[in-house]
Amino acid sequence: MKKRPSTVCPIVYALDIWGDPWSLIILRDVLIHNKRHYREFLASREHISTNILSARLQSLVEAGLLVKIEGDSNRAQTMYRPTQKALDLFPVVFAIMHWGLKYNPNTDMTIPIMQELQADEKGLEMRLLQNFDDVNPNISQ
């Protein structure tokens, strides 16, 4: 899909940012599994290759979904963390998970988050959001 510089449709806008086959998997790892390092993304079951991971991280940073935080004089400290724009994808990610859960007979229900998603989605979101207080301090109450 050729990049459309500006679209009038919110769905196309979204797809242009994270509609490729890999970006949403990275975002899943960030949002749900609290991953932040290159090595962690590489370790996912889906086996993304290094060049694609690199390109996707860069485009997500450009799109304002992730910020790259580099350690001083040590690349191994580099972290990718979500912005509010990425955190606002929680409802999307949860909606997709609900759908996948309903229709994928191979879903691994022993993953703790799966149970929690069905039992208390809002609570799950609240809990996961706390992982990002360092980057996007939430008004706690």
Next chain:
Amino acid sequence: MKKRPSTVCPIVYALDIWGDPWSLIILRDVLIHNKRHYREFLASREHISTNILSARLQSLVEAGLLVKIEGDSNRAQTMYRPTQKALDLFPVVFAIMHWGLKYNPNTDMTIPIMQELQADEKGLEMRLLQNFDDVNPNISQ
């Protein structure tokens, strides 16, 4: 992305079915704009090309999201209509629209559905679902 025959993750399952750049645009047209004919999909702003449209329709039928209804002896009557599996994507589509609405400054808010989505999402879903009573009769009350 190579097709993964079975995945344990509901998100990857979903992406394998409609995670390419075009399928969700077709589903948007089916679910939101009530399109059903090849010619209608071709007429979308996004200008999908004929070979891709053909391939995507076929794969969505195979995945059980659409059914192809052929007229007798006239190809121009061919229709593609959503199954329940596709109708269950309404929450996903709405979640994506909400996100796109928030971050896409070019969203055309004069499209009636945009206003309605923000004002009364559930009502919008109910109304749109009535378009598919022929295919998936809903329990009305």
Next chain:
DNA sequence: ATCTGTACTTGCATTTTGCAAGTACGTAAT
């Protein structure tokens, strides 16, 4: 000094997409 781990980049084969054209069939107009 060497080895290991990490975050990348590069090269190249394979696959997917984008565009233009063509085909097959049915209906409508002359």
Next chain:
DNA sequence: ATTACGTACTTGCAAAATGCAAGTACAGAT
């Protein structure tokens, strides 16, 4: 009856994206 037109596709080919393997650069540990 013949021609033209609309519709739902398929085919061919160039361009782009992906997948895989290998290589590079640098920091910390041994």
